[in-house]
Amino acid sequence: MRYELDHSEIREGVERLCAQFDGPYWRECDAKRAYPTEFVSALTEAGYLSALIPEEYGGLGLPLSAGAAILEEIHRSGGNAGACHAQMYTMGTLLRHGSDAQKRQYLPAIADGSLRLQAFGVTEPASGTDTGALRTTARRDGDRYIVNGQKIWTSRAEHSDLMVLLARTTPREDVTKKTEGLSVFLVDMREVRGSSLTIQPVRTMMNHATTQVFFDEMPVPADALIGEEGKGFRCILSGMNAERILIAAECVGDAKWFIEKASNYAGERQVFDRPIGQNQGVQFPIARAYSQMRAAELMLKEALRLYESGGNPGEEANMAKLLCADASWAAAEACVQTHGGFGFAEDFDIERKFRETRLYQVAPISTNLILSYLAEHVLGMPRSY
């Protein structure tokens, strides 16, 4: 079933690669909460994880829509890009705000896979969505910074060499706005892991390799600062639209997988001597989920179009994430219901994908926060926080 022709060659390549990583592969990783190392290595070797890195740094130099196509196809195949998708958007922080020296030092190694940039340390247990309230500090000490604090939900930290870290460099009381005085660092975790950096896995309802990390007097060289000291919140914000768009593409992929599974099963499963899909009560939720997905996909394309024509489409990127996440959740629900009891059986992969796609209502940005952005920044209603 094909609805989308853009980047068809890339899509076909990703589809072929993903065919080697079938349901049993993902099921086993899920059961063991194991990192899908072979899948990530194959994706890296094929160059897909470096799609957005410019050619001058050894990447494929493709536009965001190619990254979206890659992630969508992974999810449409029944896989999960959560193990490695961050590399596509965290790399953007380095690309947009890093110095020439930083880009030359890191991007070629990230592109050829010898260095992994998969970890993104922003969320903290106490501050949550209120990023400006984060408590991790980085104090200047000669030619280095010393980092203290804690992050949570730092996904893939155990499988990454580098981490993009947001920390407070100017005390909250010395800045007028709480989003000022924050700085971004590219931390080489290989140098500090096990000493001043402790990583603890957090087991979740799906296999996501997420962790909490603790910084105890962790030294970071001063030249690991990305962009200007104190202006880190803006660096992170500038990557949010790309992140929302890429995640929306994963949701579309999930929705397509659920819809295909559900329609096939509805045609095959015989109950009362006829296919269950002959009953409109079974057809309609799938048909509705399909139209939700197609509408959401259009918004995703619009966000991509605006992004690639040089715009900064906060409104469309946020709406794409909202609508695509809702579409994948509606499709997941329809798919489980169509499968009856078998929707709950591990061997059908549906319950796994159901758990995986649920995340998009909360992370990387929760539905409420998108609605609040639209209400206040697009529709001009009073600010609630």
Ligand SMILES: Cc1cc2nc3c(=O)[nH]c(=O)nc-3n(C[C@H](O)[C@H](O)[C@H](O)COP(=O)(O)OP(=O)(O)OC[C@H]3O[C@@H](n4cnc5c(N)ncnc54)[C@H](O)[C@@H]3O)c2cc1C
């Ligand atoms: C599996 C997983 C992986 C993640 N990976 C990463 C990662 O790699 N790096 C990273 O930095 N973070 C990561 N996150 C964190 C993720 O971005 C946050 O969980 C998410 O942004 C929500 O923040 P919170 O969990 O602190 O919820 P909270 O901020 O505590 O919010 C709880 C609930 O209250 C609602 N809420 C809060 N404030 C308001 C308001 N003003 N109006 C209306 N509703 C409100 C929220 O919508 C949410 O539903 C991950 C999370 C998960 C679960």
